[in-house]
Amino acid sequence: MPCRPLPRGDAMSPLLAVEDLSVSFVRGSLLDRLINPFPLPGFNVVDGVTLSLMPAETLGLVGESGSGKTTLARTILGLIRAAAGRIVFEGREVATPSDFRAMRRRSAMMFQDPVASLSPRLRVGTLLTEPQVIQGLPMPDRRAAAKALLALVGLPASFVDRFPHELSGGQARRVGVARALAMKPHLLLADEPTAGLDVSVQGDVLNLIGELKRELGFAAMIVTHNLAMIRHVSDRLAIMYLGRLVETGPTQEVFSAPLHPYTATLIRSEPFPDPRRRSHNPAVTGEIPSVFRRPAGCEFHTRCPLVQSRCKTEAPVYRPMGAGRMVRCHFPLQTGGQEREAVLRASANQRGN
Amino acid sequence: MSGSLAASGLSVRYETPHGSVQALRHVDIEAHPGEVIGIVGESGCGKSTLVTALANLLPANACIDGSIRYNGVDLTKLDAHRQRLLRGDEIALVGQDPMTAFNPVLTIGDQLVDFQHHRKDLSRAQKRARIAAMLGRVGIADAERRMQSYPHELSGGMRQRVAIAAALLTDPGLLIADEPTTALDVTMEAQIIHLLRELRREYNGIIIVVSHHLGVIAELCDRVYVMYAGEVVEGGEVDAIFHDPRHPYTQALLACDPARFHDRLDRLPTIPGSLPSLTQPPPGCVYAPRCDRAFAPCGSIAPPLTRLTACHAARCHAVTP
Amino acid sequence: MSSVAEASPSAPDRQRLVLLHALLADPFTRVALVLVAGFLVTALFAPWLAPYSPVKIDVLHKLQPPSAEHWFGTDHLGRDLLSRVIYGARTALTIAMVSVAIAGAIGLLLGLIAGYGPRWLDAMLVLTFDSMNSLPMIMFALAIITVLGAGTGTLIIVIAATSFPSYARLIRAQTLALKNSDYILAERLLDASASRIIFIHLLPNVVGPLIILLSMDIPVVIMVEAGLSFLGLGVRPPTPSWGSILYDGYTSISSAPFMVIFGGLPLVLATLGFTFLGEGLRDYLDPRLQLRRPA
Numbered sequence: 001m002p003c004r005p006l007p008r009g010d011a012m013s014p015l016l017a018v019e020d021l022s023v024s025f026v027r028g029s030l031l032d033r034l035i036n037p038f039p040l041p042g043f044n045v046v047d048g049v050t051l052s053l054m055p056a057e058t059l060g061l062v063g064e065s066g067s068g069k070t071t072l073a074r075t076i077l078g079l080i081r082a083a084a085g086r087i088v089f090e091g092r093e094v095a096t097p098s099d100f101r102a103m104r105r106r107s108a109m110m111f112q113d114p115v116a117s118l119s120p121r122l123r124v125g126t127l128l129t130e131p132q133v134i135q136g137l138p139m140p141d142r143r144a145a146a147k148a149l150l151a152l153v154g155l156p157a158s159f160v161d162r163f164p165h166e167l168s169g170g171q172a173r174r175v176g177v178a179r180a181l182a183m184k185p186h187l188l189l190a191d192e193p194t195a196g197l198d199v200s201v202q203g204d205v206l207n208l209i210g211e212l213k214r215e216l217g218f219a220a221m222i223v224t225h226n227l228a229m230i231r232h233v234s235d236r237l238a239i240m241y242l243g244r245l246v247e248t249g250p251t252q253e254v255f256s257a258p259l260h261p262y263t264a265t266l267i268r269s270e271p272f273p274d275p276r277r278r279s280h281n282p283a284v285t286g287e288i289p290s291v292f293r294r295p296a297g298c299e300f301h302t303r304c305p306l307v308q309s310r311c312k313t314e315a316p317v318y319r320p321m322g323a324g325r326m327v328r329c330h331f332p333l334q335t336g337g338q339e340r341e342a343v344l345r346a347s348a349n350q351r352g353n
Numbered sequence: 354m355s356g357s358l359a360a361s362g363l364s365v366r367y368e369t370p371h372g373s374v375q376a377l378r379h380v381d382i383e384a385h386p387g388e389v390i391g392i393v394g395e396s397g398c399g400k401s402t403l404v405t406a407l408a409n410l411l412p413a414n415a416c417i418d419g420s421i422r423y424n425g426v427d428l429t430k431l432d433a434h435r436q437r438l439l440r441g442d443e444i445a446l447v448g449q450d451p452m453t454a455f456n457p458v459l460t461i462g463d464q465l466v467d468f469q470h471h472r473k474d475l476s477r478a479q480k481r482a483r484i485a486a487m488l489g490r491v492g493i494a495d496a497e498r499r500m501q502s503y504p505h506e507l508s509g510g511m512r513q514r515v516a517i518a519a520a521l522l523t524d525p526g527l528l529i530a531d532e533p534t535t536a537l538d539v540t541m542e543a544q545i546i547h548l549l550r551e552l553r554r555e556y557n558g559i560i561i562v563v564s565h566h567l568g569v570i571a572e573l574c575d576r577v578y579v580m581y582a583g584e585v586v587e588g589g590e591v592d593a594i595f596h597d598p599r600h601p602y603t604q605a606l607l608a609c610d611p612a613r614f615h616d617r618l619d620r621l622p623t624i625p626g627s628l629p630s631l632t633q634p635p636p637g638c639v640y641a642p643r644c645d646r647a648f649a650p651c652g653s654i655a656p657p658l659t660r661l662t663a664c665h666a667a668r669c670h671a672v673t674p
Numbered sequence: 675m676s677s678v679a680e681a682s683p684s685a686p687d688r689q690r691l692v693l694l695h696a697l698l699a700d701p702f703t704r705v706a707l708v709l710v711a712g713f714l715v716t717a718l719f720a721p722w723l724a725p726y727s728p729v730k731i732d733v734l735h736k737l738q739p740p741s742a743e744h745w746f747g748t749d750h751l752g753r754d755l756l757s758r759v760i761y762g763a764r765t766a767l768t769i770a771m772v773s774v775a776i777a778g779a780i781g782l783l784l785g786l787i788a789g790y791g792p793r794w795l796d797a798m799l800v801l802t803f804d805s806m807n808s809l810p811m812i813m814f815a816l817a818i819i820t821v822l823g824a825g826t827g828t829l830i831i832v833i834a835a836t837s838f839p840s841y842a843r844l845i846r847a848q849t850l851a852l853k854n855s856d857y858i859l860a861e862r863l864l865d866a867s868a869s870r871i872i873f874i875h876l877l878p879n880v881v882g883p884l885i886i887l888l889s890m891d892i893p894v895v896i897m898v899e900a901g902l903s904f905l906g907l908g909v910r911p912p913t914p915s916w917g918s919i920l921y922d923g924y925t926s927i928s929s930a931p932f933m934v935i936f937g938g939l940p941l942v943l944a945t946l947g948f949t950f951l952g953e954g955l956r957d958y959l960d961p962r963l964q965l966r967r968p969a
Contacts, residue, residue, distance in 0.1 A: 064538035065509075079859055101865055109863050117856035121878040131864050168627075169396075179860075198395035198565065199609045203621030210620070225539060228568075228612035232621055252617065269543035271568030273610050275591040278572055282543040287508050303540075 013091060014052035015219045016076070016187060021049045021085030023068070023075050023243075025291075043292050044083070046072050047243040050318070055186070058213070058220045060234030060251065062227065062266070066288055068243035069223045070112070073189045076221075077109055090186070105135065107187035108180035112195050114172035118164035124150075124175055125160030131182045149178040153208060170201040174208065181212055188213075188220045194229055206233050227270050231255055236324075239263050242291055242299045245318060249325035259321060259332040262300050298330065306331060356424025358407070358527060358559055359383040363419040365402050365411065372632045376402040378583050379419070381658065384559045384576075386526070389549075391574030391591065392563045395606070397628050399583040400563050404531050407561070408446050409436045423527065441471055445520035447513070449532040454516050455504040461515055462500030468519050483522065491518045492548055510541035514548065526558040533562065534569055546572050567610050571595055576664065579603045582629055582639040589665030600667040602640045638670065646671050703954030709947025713940075716760055717767040724757035728914040737930045746936040749922050755936055758914040763940065765915045769826060770895040773833035778888045780834065781841025782881065786872045788842065789849025800846070803839035811836050811898070815907050825910045829902060833895055841884060848880035890952030893945040900941055916941045 023046040046068040053059050063069040074080045076087060078100030087094040089103045111117035118127050125146035132139050139145050147157040153174040164172060173193065180188055193209065194202035210233065213220060224230050230237065231251055238248040239260065247260040258264040268283035286303045289295055295302050301311040310330055318328040365377040377399045384390045394400050405411050407421060409428055421428040423443070431439065448454055455464055465484045466477060475483070481500070488496035491514040504512060513533060520528055530549065534542040550573060553560055562573050570577055571591060578588040579600065587600040598604045605624045607613070626643035629635050635642060641651040648670070650656075656670045698704055716723060725745075732752035740747045746755035788799035815832045822828045852858060853876075861871050896916075902908035903917025904924075911918060916937055923933030 064540065074859075077863055079862065104863055104865055109860070111856040111860060113856055117860045119857045119861065119875045119879075122874070130861075130866075134864050134866050134870070199567070199611075200395060200606065200624035203609055203611070203623035207620050207623065227539070228610070229621075232611050232614065232618045255615075266539060269539045270612060271542065271546060271566065271572045273567035273571045273595065273607065273612055275571045275574075275595050279543070282540075282547040284540045285544065287510060288538070288540070 014088075015055045015057075015090060016053040016221075017086075017088040018049055018051045018072075018076060019086040019088070021051075021072070021075065021087065022047050022083045023071055023080055024083035043294075045243050045291055046075060046082075048318075049085070049240075049243075049245055051238055051245065051248070053187070053219050053221060055219055056213075056217050057236065058222065058234045060230035060237045061221055061223045061240065062225065062230060062237055063240035064225055064266075064288055066242070066291065067240040068291070069240050070191055071243075072240070073109070073191055073221065073223050077104055077107060077189060105183070106185055107189065108183065108185040110176050110180050110188070110190040110193055112192040114169060114176045114196075115164050115167065117176060118172065118179075120164055122163075123160065124162045124164070124167070127164070128160075128175065128178055128182065131179065135183065149182055150175075152181070152212070153178040169196050170198075170204060173197065173201075173205045177205070177208060177212070181216065181218075184216060184218075186218050188218050189223070190220060191223045192225070193222060194224070194226060202229065209233075227267060239266070242289065242294060244299065244328065245326070246300065246328045247326065249322075253325065257333075259325065259327040259334075260300075260329045261304050261306050261333060264333060265303075265305070298328075300329075306333075356526060357383065357385045358421070358423045360403075360407070360421045361419055363403075363406065363421060364417070365399075365406055366416045366418075367412075368414045368416065373416075374631045375634055376415075376583055376631060377406065378634070380583075380585050382578055382585065382588070384527075384561065386559055387553075387557050388576060389553055389560045389562060389574045391570040391577040392561065392580060393565065393567065393570045393577060393606075394580035395565055395628075397582070397631070398580040400565075400580050401531070402583075403580070404446070404529055404561075404563055407527070408444055408529055409440055410446075438471075442523055443525055444527045444529065445523055445525040447516050447520050447528070447530045447533050449535050452504060452509075452512060454519075455512070457504055459503075460500065461502055461504065461507070465500070465515075465519055465522060468522050471523075484518070487518045487522055488515070490521075490552070491515070492544075493518070508541075509537055510544060513537060513541075513545055517545075517548065517552070521552070521556070527561070528556070528558060529561045529563070531563045532565070535564070535566070542569070549573055567595075567607065568612055579606070582634065583631055584639055584668060586640065586669070587665075587667040589662070593662070593665045597665075599661060599665070599672045600640075600669045601644045601646050601671070603667075605643075638668075640669075700954055700957070702950045706947045706950030706954060709943055710951050713763060713767070713944045713947060717763040720760045720764045724754075724760045726754035726757045728753060728757040728761040729912045730754075737926060739930070739932060747930065747932050749919070749933060750926050750930075753912075755919070755933060758919055759916070759936055759940055761914040762916040762919060762937075763944070765826070765909055765913060766896045766899055766941075766944065769829055769833070769899045769909075770892045773830040774837070774888050774891055774895055776830065776834040777838040778841055778884060781838040782845050782877070782884060784838070785842040785845025786849055786876055786880070789846040790853060790868065790872055790876060796846070799842070803842050806835065806839040809836065812905075812907075815902060819907055824907060826913070829899060829908050832902075833898060837891060837895070841887065844887060845880050845884060848883060849876055852876060852879055886952060886956045889955055890949065892952075893948040896941065896944055896948070 022044045025043045025045055049072055061069050061072065071080060075082050078094070078097070090106070092099070094100055094103050125143055128146040128149045129139060129142045132145065143160060146160045150157055150159055155171060155174050159171070167175060190209070194205060197205060206229065209220070222230060222234060234251045236248065237251050237254045239246050239262065241262050247254065247258065247263045249259070254263060255267060258267060265284040268279065272279070284303050284305065289299070289302055297313045298304070298311040298316050301307045304311065308331060314330070316328050316330045318326055321327050321332060360380055360382040363377055363380040364375070367374040367376055380403060382390070392400050392403060406417065411417065417429050428436070428439070455461070462481065462484060466480045469475065469480050469483070472480065484500060485496040488499060493499050493511065493514055499507070507515065533549070534545050537545060546569060549560070549562070562570065564570055574591050576589065577591050577594045578585045579594065579602065580586065581602045587594065587598065587603045594603060595607065598607055608622045609624060611618070611621055624643055629639055629642060636655070637653045638644070638647070638651045638656050641647045644651065650670050656668050658666050658668050659672050659674065660666045661672065661674050730753060732748070734752060735748055736750050736752040738744055738748045744754050744756065746759060749755055749758065784799055788796045811832070814836060818832050819828055822831070858871060858875060861875055899908055899915065900917030900920065903915040904921045906921070908917055909915045919937030920934060923930065923937050927934055
């Protein structure tokens, strides 16, 4: 292991801190600016995200499609250029391309589609050992190293000669895990690690990540829309809506007492596998607005069951509320669990009829 | 017009260059008007094949055995022309990705008019009026304006609503929804589930919902068939399946769903092992290689369907009424 | 269905067998394979197949019609036409293969660089491709010949220079489509160098359509070579070429019409053979025509 400029940090210093990070869609090139001196205003796909991740912690980044969660993850690793904000990794600011390179050397990303993120014409053995080859690490026997990695993720050694398209979704996931962890990263970013997997296989992959996490001690950021899964694997949750964080807090607390109405509707929308507990009204109506037409005021006011006139004009600030929790709402849900359900249900009824 | 649907002893084989794949084996299913039937299973369980067989859309290399009786007619024995008529009038399909169901260069309104081509008795204006009414029924507010839109101008949830409207326009006796919410976000999913539940109040045909998502099945269905490796391993009332599952696979599948557990689990439950080959299915029970309760006969004798109550049945040696 | 996919072991050699099988299933492709094989054998074994030297002049027996001695007859200098046609195959094949290979390699490299490289470089390269494409080939050929003189090498340069832009554009489009795919992003996250990404990850995935295009361009190049040789801009006499045989036949068409026929027929057959083969390959490999692929 190469020596590190800073120790991995004591309990209080975060492994990764993101401050006020924004990503903009429209980035006019020089030519565009010459032709059109009055360009359209940039649209922030990710807007003012402030987030931190402690060493060995698992953070769940939750949002629906278009919430900017994947963009945020890719920006953190430098695949997309941020328009504003700061990224601090292991106590050092990450700004220049070489900073990002240094950071990527200590981090890994798993993509949503496990097969598509493996180069299709290479064999599994070559793919697994590629990170080491690129980093120029000495490797006397590539095949043996690949087999050791396969064993680490519970796949038979004979898989070294397979091509990515010959793997099932779960097997490709395992190869993805092995490849991500080959360099012993301090940070793992996993984008929808269970997308497209059956429930009986998804547990396998998550258990594997969990085991390796205990063994290797990396921190993980899991990007997902799957609430049922994330509640079992994350320590903390961050909920995104239209490119902004609307709520963060410890997973169990967020699930038992969500503060933001959006969090509450997300949790209530999840179909529950029990016919005796059917939901009677959809928790939220309407469509997710486009980032190009971000609603004025609070971005959730167009769908919020508890909307008030202030929400339509004044954007709420992202503020701390209680221990380790943050919320972006003028009127966070503060009542007890049952009352909150009742409030939401009543308002949903009104809107439904 | 609506009638009952009953598949009995239905088997489907695909002839491929690598041997014949037994995608479905001795499947028995019945459905009556007004019922919502759920078909649940993981990938490779044969639910897509079952849907295509019911909708008479099997590819040319499929060999079909057994019968699918709808309204007293065996669908497997119909000639191509009558199959087509039936597909247009009586059987409607709502797919997973509503984007591919529409022609991208025609407006929604024009396409929905075309869907009613068999209604020679209606004028174009009458057809458009029916469409507007139907779009209103599936919860699309400004129907007239939406009819002028192109498919790409609608969101995923909106397209799925239009797809449901299109399916209902022909007034089918059988509506098959194949993974209707899989491509949608959770808040849209809840709305589509709600819509389907609303619709069934006024609709008196059969609705078949196919999904891998146990939550969707529990929310929507009256009766459920659980499929594994091309077989229906258990079938029964939704309450019985979720609260008194008898087949070990159903039990394991339910136990795997993380949505059922409120408190954080350190290890998520899984089903060890993998799906058997469908080219050479195991001689006994298809689930035996992964079953923790397998005993002597499971490896060699295929278990018969054991009736537990009037409409609860499981295909397992270990189950007794 | 995943179960079907799992049930079928798909080793690469097996895929190759399936490919051959599919190619042979189409009657046009079968004919094409026979024609192309015949053409290749003729070109390769020309010294053994040709009964006479293709350049041996025998003015006493000029413009003789086909006979037992000279199956295809003789030309205006008394050279054996059959031998010239056989050696002409060699000329045509050499020029076609070499120029297409050079153009393909240049197109592949520049296309990859344009597609994966920075935007200013892409813009510059695309401008180059477009300006190369806008040159009229004959004018360009005349200009090059004026500078370098006529001959096989010049011909190859002309053909390669005028055909590489279309290959480069194809490769550029393919590369642009793959540039943001997950596996390329994954490689970038591993800090793979640009050359590693281009040559190990992009190249094998973009080269397929190029090979089809190249195989379909071989007959075009054979025609071009014949055309330029016909005009006297191609291979230098006395090197045998189908184009110059046609030209010689054309000048003495009234006295020896057989020369045009024996010069033109192999040209037509070779062109047809390569075209059908290219189409067969395309039909099999083009994902948009999956219907013809066995399940």
